[in-house]
Amino acid sequence: MRAVPIVALLALALLAAMLVGSMVGPYPIPAGDVIGALLARLRGDTYSPHIDTILFQIRLPRVLAAALVGAALAAAGASYQTLFRNPLVSPDILGVSAGAGFGAVLGILLSLPVIAIQGLGFVTGLVTVAIVYALARTLRSQNEVLVLVLAGIVVGALAGAGISLVKILADPYNQLPAITFWLLGSLSGIKVDDVWSVAPLVIVGLLPLALLRWRIGVLSLGDDEARALGVNVGFVRGVVIAAATLITAAAVSVSGVVGWIGLMIPHMVRPLVGPRYDRVLPASILMGAAFLVLVDTLARSAARIEIPLGLLTALIGAPLFVWLLARGRRVWS
Amino acid sequence: MLQAHQLAIGYPQRRVAEGIDLAVGRGEVLCLLGPNGAGKTTLFKTLLGLIPALDGTVEIDGKPVASLSRQALARTVAYVPQAQVMEFAYTVLDLVLMGRTAHLGPFAAPSMADYNRAHAALDELDILDLADREANRISGGQRQLCLIARALAQDAPLLVMDEPTASLDLGNRFLVLDRVRALRERGFGVVFSTHDPDQARELATRVAVIADGRLAAYGTPGETLTGPTLSAVYGVPVIVERTESGRYVVGPLRT
Numbered sequence: 001m002r003a004v005p006i007v008a009l010l011a012l013a014l015l016a017a018m019l020v021g022s023m024v025g026p027y028p029i030p031a032g033d034v035i036g037a038l039l040a041r042l043r044g045d046t047y048s049p050h051i052d053t054i055l056f057q058i059r060l061p062r063v064l065a066a067a068l069v070g071a072a073l074a075a076a077g078a079s080y081q082t083l084f085r086n087p088l089v090s091p092d093i094l095g096v097s098a099g100a101g102f103g104a105v106l107g108i109l110l111s112l113p114v115i116a117i118q119g120l121g122f123v124t125g126l127v128t129v130a131i132v133y134a135l136a137r138t139l140r141s142q143n144e145v146l147v148l149v150l151a152g153i154v155v156g157a158l159a160g161a162g163i164s165l166v167k168i169l170a171d172p173y174n175q176l177p178a179i180t181f182w183l184l185g186s187l188s189g190i191k192v193d194d195v196w197s198v199a200p201l202v203i204v205g206l207l208p209l210a211l212l213r214w215r216i217g218v219l220s221l222g223d224d225e226a227r228a229l230g231v232n233v234g235f236v237r238g239v240v241i242a243a244a245t246l247i248t249a250a251a252v253s254v255s256g257v258v259g260w261i262g263l264m265i266p267h268m269v270r271p272l273v274g275p276r277y278d279r280v281l282p283a284s285i286l287m288g289a290a291f292l293v294l295v296d297t298l299a300r301s302a303a304r305i306e307i308p309l310g311l312l313t314a315l316i317g318a319p320l321f322v323w324l325l326a327r328g329r330r331v332w333s
Numbered sequence: 334m335l336q337a338h339q340l341a342i343g344y345p346q347r348r349v350a351e352g353i354d355l356a357v358g359r360g361e362v363l364c365l366l367g368p369n370g371a372g373k374t375t376l377f378k379t380l381l382g383l384i385p386a387l388d389g390t391v392e393i394d395g396k397p398v399a400s401l402s403r404q405a406l407a408r409t410v411a412y413v414p415q416a417q418v419m420e421f422a423y424t425v426l427d428l429v430l431m432g433r434t435a436h437l438g439p440f441a442a443p444s445m446a447d448y449n450r451a452h453a454a455l456d457e458l459d460i461l462d463l464a465d466r467e468a469n470r471i472s473g474g475q476r477q478l479c480l481i482a483r484a485l486a487q488d489a490p491l492l493v494m495d496e497p498t499a500s501l502d503l504g505n506r507f508l509v510l511d512r513v514r515a516l517r518e519r520g521f522g523v524v525f526s527t528h529d530p531d532q533a534r535e536l537a538t539r540v541a542v543i544a545d546g547r548l549a550a551y552g553t554p555g556e557t558l559t560g561p562t563l564s565a566v567y568g569v570p571v572i573v574e575r576t577e578s579g580r581y582v583v584g585p586l587r588t
Binding site for chain 1: 344378381382383402403404406407408410411412414419420421422423424427431432434435437439440441442443487
């Protein structure tokens with residue numbers, strides 16, 4: 001039962017991370033002013049026109065977007081690791097990132113407006129996983145999970161080839177840098193509207209995961225055992241894939257491809273709350289959100305240029321992962 | 334309670350065995366024997382409704398297995414798989430709690446009552462002290478008992494056990510068999526598979542032997558576990574002897 005206080009602590013950590021993210025920037029805002037401005041906003045007042053503009057137009061949307069993307073990727077990773085009974089699985093396993101990436105870079109190639117690029121990325125992410133799922137259903141096999149993963153690899157590779165093709169076709173001076181930057185992930189262009197378009201999708205996707213948390217956890221015992229314990233495996237698996245795909249596609253469509261979060265965060269959470277999915281899920285959501293808020297704060301303040309998020313998460317994630325490995329216990333413990 | 338009638342088992346591409354008739358009721362132990370690959374596991378999967386019967390029927394309390402929901406089935410039949418190392422480091426209590434799944438609402442997690450039931454199940458098997466241990470880090474026999482405790486927590490009157498004593502040392506084997514006997518006496522119906530005719534002789538009220546794609550023998554241990562039957566089924570000459578103490582011992586026949 002020690003999981004409950006830890007989740008509460010993680011919630012506090014997320015609030016702290018969001019506060020730090022709101023304070024740090026080219027124009028630093030002291031914590032007192034951040035809180036003051038928020039309280040004034042709640043009362044419908046203006047705190048200071050200058051601070052309000054920076055906080056509510058620029059910094060807070062970005063902090064909220066980072067929290068949403070981090071929460072979404074970590075939740076999807078935790079769900080897939082449980083579903084596929086494999087701690088090395090990330091949200092990309094069924095090709096959602098590759099698919100969304102292909103759609104988005106295609107949008108960049110066609111010089112579409114930002115909102116259309118995001119929409120195209122979101123839709124192709126969903127379509128890719130739908131193709132993978134349909135393919136796995138057609139290739140009926142006794143090992144449904146294996147076929148699903150292999151279909152994901154195949155379709156993901158195709159989408160990857162598509163991305164390479166777009167890169168070759170792209171204008172090397174304007175489009176190619178934009179494509180490269182997008183594929184490394186960034187929240188630099190975030191606007192208030194982006195938060196409003198992503199938040200409902202992420203929440204709608206997280207809801208079924210939260211509701212079915214216990215049965216999803218039982219799936220980690222394998223199909224036969226889960227069925228014998230009374231779980232409708234096909235239905236629950238379908239829900240997990242649909243929900244995880246929805247939140248990953250929504251996240252990737254605004255942030256670009258940010259690696260490592262979905263793989264790493266559940267591993268950081270399990271030593272704290274244990275392997276049970278009904279505890280790993282809320283802890284992953286909170287830690288993923290806090291982690292990406294801090295990483296994004298670093299990305300926009302550590303250097304004079306924006307550092308791509310995917311670069312930072314890999315730089316931080318790889319050594320952290322090795323450290324987790326070196327602690328002696330198996331990482332997924 | 335559980336009845337199979339003219340059952341054919343297997344997969345769409347491969348028929349494993351057919352013409353299987355068997356039944357097990359409360360307070361009975363049905364022991365399933367057969368050579369490796371004869372279809373014991375396939376039969377279990379069919380009895381549990383995990384794969385469809387190719388022919389014939391499996392009925393539980395008179396209702397076809399195929400017509401029952403997963404949840405309804407899990408409240409009647411509990412499955413005890415062979416203990417394996419798991420990907421995730423669940424505690425013994427976590428695993429036993431999963432036995433409560435069929436009694437939980439679709440969106441619920443275990444309540445205090447479910448925790449109590451899980452603790453009681455561990456207590457029934459005298460392994461309450463293992464509750465907070467990691468299930469991957471206890472002995473094979475303890476892990477097998479943990480899975481039996483999960484089946485008890487499932488509150489199903491029928492237990493299906495897949496080779497519960499395989500790969501256990503002598504002490505653990507006796508411990509598990511002892512618990513199975515206690516369950517039988519408490520009125521559970523038990524189906525379990527084994528490679529050891531002596532176990533079947535000691536525990537079973539009925540024995541089913543599958544070999545060569547059919548039910549090679551079915552009846553009381555005395556009727557089925559005979560030298561000629563076992564010799565034919567396993568393809569080696571076997572002798573069944575009664576020792577002075579009244580126990581039966583199966584061994585190779587040397588000529």
